[in-house]
Amino acid sequence: MYDYRFPYRLWYGIWSPFATVRLFYDKKSATAEAYVDSGAFYSIFGSVVAASLGLTITSGARKRVRLADGRMITVYLHRMGFCLGEEHFPSTIGFSDELDIGFNLLGRFSIFDRLMFCFNDHERMLYVSRIEREHEG
Amino acid sequence: MAVEIREGKYEYDTETEKLAPTYEELMHWFLWVNEHTSEFEEKYPGKYLAIWDYEIIAVGEGAEVYEEAQHRRPDVIPYIVYVPSEEEAVLLV
DSSP states (O other), rough: OOOOEEEEEEEEEEOEEEEEEEEEETTEEEEEEEEEOOOOOOOOOOOOHHHHHTTGGGGSSSEEEEEESSOOOEEEEEEEEEETTTEEEEEEEEOOOOOSSOOEOOOOOTTTEEEEEEEETTTTEEEEOOOOOGGGG | OOEEEETEEEETTTTTTTEEEEEEHHHHHHHHHHHHHHHHHHHOOOEEEEEEEEEEEEEEEEEEEHHHHHHTTBBBBBEEEEEHHHHHHTTTO
């Protein structure tokens, strides 16, 4: 069973899992999409989404993180509202202009404890389910 | 967040005072992008697209895409899509 599903996107012959999300910050919101990366701890969004939210990237909590290619970059963490489908919850999202790729990345921290992602490469489909939390009954 | 559904496919956010697509409508736009990736790879590699209702309302290489979209449609929250360059797409594997 799943609550949402996103067909993989084909860029240059490579099928990749993207999901549409909305972020809410200080009475502004942005609608964007992100590459779902279960190997990433933090979500990292770029300057375009930050501009849409009226967010000063460097005002967040500074973290140095290592990318899969070995580079170290600075990411600034911000608390904000996160929405995928009908699922709304507060989250911590990283912003950086050092990623050097235009994609936003959706990582595990404060997201994967609320939503479960299933990557079905055979069907080329990303399935997303809400995680029922005990204290929410 | 307080929203009102309009025309069955938009949410009017009373905090931002802007229209945004409902989830169902946004999924249609997402699939529309999926159907046009070959065309976008050719026309817009390395560019951001601001999309509203199956129409590209702004194209840019950075935050200016949002400003241009707001200039054209100040009443909406556009759907921002990034079209990778071929080199970037390889990074996805």
